[in-house]
Amino acid sequence: xxxxxxxxxxxxxxxxxxxxxxxxxxxxxxxxxxxxxxxxxxxxxxxxxxxxxxxxxxxxxxxxxxxxxxxxxxxxxxxxxxxxxxxxxxxxxxxxxxxxxxxxxxxxxxxxxxxxxxxxxxxxxxxxxxxxxxxxxxxxxxxxxxxxxxxxxxxxxxxxxxxxxxxxxxxxxxxxxxxxxxxxxxxxxxxxxxxxxxxxxxxxxxxxxxxxxxxxxxxxxxxxxxxxxxxxxxxxxxxxxxxxxxxxxxxxxxxxxxxxxxxxxxxxxxxxx
Numbered sequence: 669x670x671x672x673x674x675x676x677x678x679x680x681x682x683x684x685x686x687x688x689x690x691x692x693x694x695x696x697x698x699x700x701x702x703x704x705x706x707x708x709x710x711x712x713x714x715x716x717x718x719x720x721x722x723x724x725x726x727x728x729x730x731x732x733x734x735x736x737x738x739x740x741x742x743x744x745x746x747x748x749x750x751x752x753x754x755x756x757x758x759x760x761x762x763x764x765x766x767x768x769x770x771x772x773x774x775x776x777x778x779x780x781x782x783x784x785x786x787x788x789x790x791x792x793x794x795x796x797x798x799x800x801x802x803x804x805x806x807x808x809x810x811x812x813x814x815x816x817x818x819x820x821x822x823x824x825x826x827x828x829x830x831x832x833x834x835x836x837x838x839x840x841x842x843x844x845x846x847x848x849x850x851x852x853x854x855x856x857x858x859x860x861x862x863x864x865x866x867x868x869x870x871x872x873x874x875x876x877x878x879x880x881x882x883x884x885x886x887x888x889x890x891x892x893x894x895x896x897x898x899x900x901x902x903x904x905x906x907x908x909x910x911x912x913x914x915x916x917x918x919x920x921x922x923x924x925x926x927x928x929x930x931x932x933x934x935x936x937x938x939x940x941x
Contacts, residue, residue, distance in 0.1 A: 673897060675700035677804075678754050682737075682793070683764030685712040688812060688867055690719070691889030692761055696896065697725035704750065706764065710734040737764055737789040738775045740940035747796035757800035759896050762790035762846070763812040768838035772830055779936055780828035786842035787849070791933045792940055794853035794862075801860045808902070809854060809862035810895045813847045815909065817866075818917045820844035822925070827932060848920045848929050851905030864916070865908040867891045 679696050683689040685707035693703045697720060705720070707713035713732035721727050735746035750757060768782040775784050794801075794809060801807040820840035823829055829838050847864045854862035867888030891910045894900055907916035919925050 671698070672700035673899070674758075677758040678702045678704065678756065679759035679761060679896065680704040680706065680733075680750060680757060680797075681761040681763060682706045682789070685716040687885045688888045688892065689761075689763040690716055691886045692763060692892050693730075694720055694723055694725060695886075695889055695893040696759070696761075697729050699893070699897070700729075701759070702729050702731065704731045704733050704754075706733045706735065706746065708734065708736050737766075737785040738781060740775075740777045740784070740788070740792060740937055743789045743792050744796060744940045747793055750797060751800055754800055756803045757797060758804045758807050760793065760797060760801060760807070760809045761812065761892060761896070762793065762809065763892070764789060765812070765842075768835040768842075770835055772828065772833040772838070774828060774830075777936075777938070777940070778828075780830075780838055780842075782839050782842045783827065783845065784936075786839070787845040788933060788937055790846060791849055791853070792937045798858065798860075802858050805859050806898075807860045808896060809850070809860060810892055811846050811850050811853075811862065811864040812892055813864040813866055813907070814840070814843040815866045816840040817843040817847045820917070822848075822919070822929065824928065824932070827936070844917060844919070845929060845933070847907060847916050848926060849933065850907070850920075852926065852930055854904050861902055861904045863895055863902050863904070863906045863908065865891055865895055866910070866914075868910050 679701045681693045684693040684705045693705050697703050705716050713734045717730045717732045735742040766785040773781045850862045850864045854860035
């Protein structure tokens with residue numbers, strides 16, 4: 669049953685076919701939002717919507733959208749579809765994530781796959797969706813990050829880690845980049861606020877990377893959705909561990925590194941932007 673606190677608001681949740689993304693879509697729908705349910709394929713998006721309806725969401729609240737984030741052209745098409753259909757977008761939850769493979773794998777765009785899916789797609793979406801986000805007046809971007817970002821460093825000379833690859837280092841770098849870029853996704857005067865959150869160790873497809881037992885995905889989603897609610901006061905660029913505001917890695921506050929990352933991200937998304 670909806671409590672309607674997000675009634676008349678529209679939210680795009682990426683990676684909503686399973687895990688924290690699906691649970692986030694379920695909870696947002698429960699709060700009355702219209703939820704754009706993104707998945708890698710149309711079949712996965714349709715299946716996710718069917719499960720949401722079976723879980724109690726209203727069908728007229730849900731819209732399935734598909735884009736393979738290993739292809740930046742599909743990210744751009746997704747953004748174009750949203751801009752065309754929704755002149756005002758209240759929430760963007762950048763949740764889509766992929767583990768880094770055992771061996772260094774580059775997308776057709778030439779980027780290490782976890783860097784592209786976990787960071788560059790979100791970077792590109794935030795740029796291409798700026799108009800509908802700004803039109804909402806008080807829109808929020810919530811980036812689903814990881815505590816592993818604190819263990820990472822940006823490999824500026826080899827961001828795809830082709831020369832010395834480690835799947836854990838590559839994944840952690842992607843989460844560091846996402847956390848670093850959060851404040852930049854909501855420029856001053858845009859009317860948008862962006863935050864990042866570590867939802868905690870949850871039982872999702874990413875769990876094997878940690879090799880431990882995780883909490884139910886719904887618990888992680890609750891921390892994400894809390895940051896989407898108007899009653900939760902947040903500051904641009906803030907980082908949360910679950911429901912508690914926390915200190916991110918020190919590099920996320922280094923202006924020179926932030927500018928360097930913004931320039932690198934724009935170069936890596938290239939013509940898709």
